[in-house]
Amino acid sequence: MKKLFGTCGKMIIGVAFALLLLSCLIPFVLLPLMGSYSTEELMRQLPFTFGDKFYENTKTLLEGNFLKVYLNSILVSAGSIVFSVVISVLAAYSVTKFRYKGASLITTFIIVTMMVPGQISTIGYIMEMRAMHLTNSLWPLILTWMAHPFTCFFMIQFMKSSVPTEVIESGRIDGASEPRILFSIVLPFIRPGIATTVILLFLWSWNSYTLPMLIINNNDMFTIPLYVANLISEFRFDIGGRMAALTWAVFPVIILFVIFSKSFIKGIASGSVKG
Template structure:
């Protein structure tokens, strides 16, 4: 029996286990820290669970309406992600399969916007929202999902590689309109790419801190990251309560990621079997 393949496989598995542990350590530390008092958190690095989770949670809900912020963030993030996925897929499909004047230049312009940090336009964005009377509303946080240069680029690449022109032509022969072809034939083929973009979009909007802090003035409208950052005592930050808030905010991300990652894997597996 040859030992070479066995040793190589053992080393590979050990390396993967090490990477998995490295990825899980921050989550473990976050959960453990949320169960300790502020004095313990400030004094030492914690490895074992404590008994202060409920005390930290009680201080958290006394300071901010954390579950209202949770509901606000869910609503904003889901609405933003749905808009982002639909319009990114629509624009990416258009750039991929339709020949129109200045297509190349327009696509390069879209890619060029990715090079500009979003923070540079925050003042102009604030003034525009003020002119449109959208300050202190959720519209600026949701409608921005319509434009996403990275999403358009990703969906164009997906359409180039996974959407055959023959399917589009067959849909036209069967009498489908262009939007019907997109909805009934194209979107299912782009599902793995949509799941990938959905993960980025959901996590990015869920963790968005700057835009809600600038646009929203009413505390009851604020999102979870802003509420967690505002958890402070009279003289210092309440780290125990903040870590409990972080734990609450991380759970939906983990659930969404697990659902979408399965969708990606199933799509890849289906494509492999088809090939």
């Protein structure tokens, strides 16, 4: 009897998880599905099979400057990731593996800056970018992620728990230089943490709307969220086109997650436990 309940319980839990999984997957299936129909067809009924208009909808997007917009988004996300990972790794290495006055103060400062809501600092940030004559470029969208407190904090926590100080000291005893220690010894330990940071930064910078909306004053420098927002207001009817645009927008996110998923999960798990 107990065994039967156990089996039934497992089955119920399995079905519940399957339903949960399905509900998470449905939007990802609906996007390309709806993007493969014309708006008129979508209005008649919600389709369950793929149509033949995806190419046509994509062509409509390309007739605008979607390709340029797409490249802008890639550029912003790639730049954000490169700068932010480099800075957060260096900051974390310095704070966790060197003993000097003010190290804990720096960590506290990073945590405090995390508490400040982004909206409050936006105006100041735009003024800063203006003073640096960077407002008519993609730089403000990249620099905002460069010294991001969360990525630094996450990397500090990760490095504290995942990189044994003894290994670094062994390297020093063996005469390795500090850059050599960082690149050859520390980096392999923190690879899952870097993967997690990469994915999170990519998601944040890729989907960022408010800052680009406020700071970008050139249609050719639009990123995908801005483009989609204006696609909605200009072609309010073109649901097929909008869905095709969103399909292309989520595509890199999915690819990136597939590539880094194992490290991502490992990174999240490791970062959450103090060793």
